[in-house]
Amino acid sequence: MLLLPSQPPRSAPPRECIQLDELTLTFPSSELDLLPSHCDLSWISKIQVNQPAVLRRAEQIQARRMVKKEWQAAWLLKAVTFIDLTTLSGDDTSSNVQRLCYKAKYPIREDLLKALNVHDKGLTTAAVCVYPARVCDAVKALKAAGSTIPVASVATGFPAGQTHLKTRLEEIRLAVEDGATEIDVVINRTLVLTGQWEALYDEIRQFRKACGEAHLKTILATGELGSLTNVYKASMIAMMAGSDFIKTSTGKETVNATFPVAIVMLRAIRDFFWKTGNKIGFKPAGGIRSAKDSLAWLSLIKEELGDEWLTPELFRIGASTLLSDIERQIYHHVTGRYAAYHDLPMS
Numbered sequence: 001m002l003l004l005p006s007q008p009p010r011s012a013p014p015r016e017c018i019q020l021d022e023l024t025l026t027f028p029s030s031e032l033d034l035l036p037s038h039c040d041l042s043w044i045s046k047i048q049v050n051q052p053a054v055l056r057r058a059e060q061i062q063a064r065r066m067v068k069k070e071w072q073a074a075w076l077l078k079a080v081t082f083i084d085l086t087t088l089s090g091d092d093t094s095s096n097v098q099r100l101c102y103k104a105k106y107p108i109r110e111d112l113l114k115a116l117n118v119h120d121k122g123l124t125t126a127a128v129c130v131y132p133a134r135v136c137d138a139v140k141a142l143k144a145a146g147s148t149i150p151v152a153s154v155a156t157g158f159p160a161g162q163t164h165l166k167t168r169l170e171e172i173r174l175a176v177e178d179g180a181t182e183i184d185v186v187i188n189r190t191l192v193l194t195g196q197w198e199a200l201y202d203e204i205r206q207f208r209k210a211c212g213e214a215h216l217k218t219i220l221a222t223g224e225l226g227s228l229t230n231v232y233k234a235s236m237i238a239m240m241a242g243s244d245f246i247k248t249s250t251g252k253e254t255v256n257a258t259f260p261v262a263i264v265m266l267r268a269i270r271d272f273f274w275k276t277g278n279k280i281g282f283k284p285a286g287g288i289r290s291a292k293d294s295l296a297w298l299s300l301i302k303e304e305l306g307d308e309w310l311t312p313e314l315f316r317i318g319a320s321t322l323l324s325d326i327e328r329q330i331y332h333h334v335t336g337r338y339a340a341y342h343d344l345p346m347s
Contacts, residue, residue, distance in 0.1 A: 039201035043275070044236050049228040049264055058259035061303075066295045073116060073333045076326050077123065079294040080107050081312055082230050084152055084283070086129040086320045088251065094137040097130055101141035103276055104128045104149050109344065115334045125323070126312040127152045127182055132175040132285060139179035152182035152217070156207060159221070159250035161186040165203065172210040183211050184318075186219040186250055192234050200234070204241035217245035217283055217316075220265075223255030228264050236267035245281035249316065256286025259300065266304040282309070285318025291329040 034052040067075055085104045087096060103127040113119040129152040130138050138151045139205055153175035157163035185207045191200040208216050222231050238246050246265055249256035262284055269280050282305075284297055297317060301309050309315050324344060331339040 002201050039198045041197060044233040047232055049232055051228055054228060054260045054263050057263050061259055061300050073330060075295055075298060076291055078297060080326060081126060082315050083125040083323055084127045084129045084318045085125045085318045086318055088131060092134055097134050097137040098141040101128055101138055105145050105147045107323055108330055112330050112334050124149055126316055132171055135175050135178040135180045149181055150181045152184055153180035154184045156185040158186050161188045169206060169210045176212055176214050181213040184219055186216040191225045191262040192230050197237055201237050201241045204238055208242035215244040217247050218243040219247040219250055220262040221250055221253055222248050223253035224333040231261055231264045232268050235265045239272045239280045245283050247285055249286035250285035257284035257288055258308055281314040281315055281343055283316040283318055288317055288319050289321050291326045
């Protein structure tokens with residue numbers, strides 16, 4: 001069974017070995033941080049997700065009472081630092097990308113930050129995320145603003161992933177050449193649905209190579225994978241192949257980021273850490289719109305993986321409208337009343 005009792009991941013033992021339940025796996029010290037050199041199907045061959053247990057765990061998370069008052073404000077400001085502020089619309093232009101980048105650098109109104117005495121903390125979002133054709137616009141806008149916020153680009157035939165492999169690889173290379181330092185690739189779901197795990201591994205390895213020094217975030221599009229067992233297996237294959245993050249969704253599917261799917265992916269991340277000592281990041285995306293939603297996601301990460309994962313290096317939230325609601329909640333905390341949305345524009 002997949003679902004173990006919920007607990008934070010154990011600290012990695014000395015470099016010579018990793019304890020995995022009652023089994024001791026021995027590695028040469030120089031190889032510990034290396035990913036598997038091939039697709040090891042033994043890691044996924046006997047996996048079967050206990051769906052009722054997953055659903056019960058998801059209900060527990062959603063039923064939790066959230067923090068209030070100054071504690072809520074602090075957690076919401078922390079949530080801002082995890083956001084990949086995103087625009088992925090057909091009508092994107094250089095001007096709205098420029099506004100997005102300005103908002104990424106100044107996510108909360110300065111008077112509100114001063115009221116909370118955090119105006120000097122350099123609060124920004126984790127990254128901005130755009131289509132490949134808009135990467136140059138984002139890089140230029142952030143440079144003009146004197147910001148070092150990373151630019152992320154979707155790629156590989158986003159959102160369907162149904163274009164030729166050669167085209168998808170070239171799309172990655174072009175985005176990196178234009179200045180993207182993070183690439184959100186989308187997998188070909190056909191390979192998961194037909195059980196072609198080695199082919200999926202090989203494809204992601206090629207994505208990894210095309211990214212060069214850029215971080216690779218692999219979108220599983222979990223709403224189209226058919227089962228939670230497939231979600232776990234796809235997560236493991238993506239991590240074995242060199243992904244820096246695994247991501248739930250494109251935001252374009254009918255079903256996007258959900259807690260049952262997230263729990264399975266987080267348990268896969270934990271299992272992978274126990275096996276290899278490598279920490280892989282997690283990014284939920286799609287449908288996360290309210291400040292309350294963001295608090296539930298932070299709570300889930302804290303409980304499943306521990307505080308070590310509550311950093312932008314290991315946790316992101318893909319969102320386009322979430323920041324507006326967080327700022328609205330901060331406004332309410334400071335002033336005692338809710339702002340109209342036009343009082344807190346995106347630019």
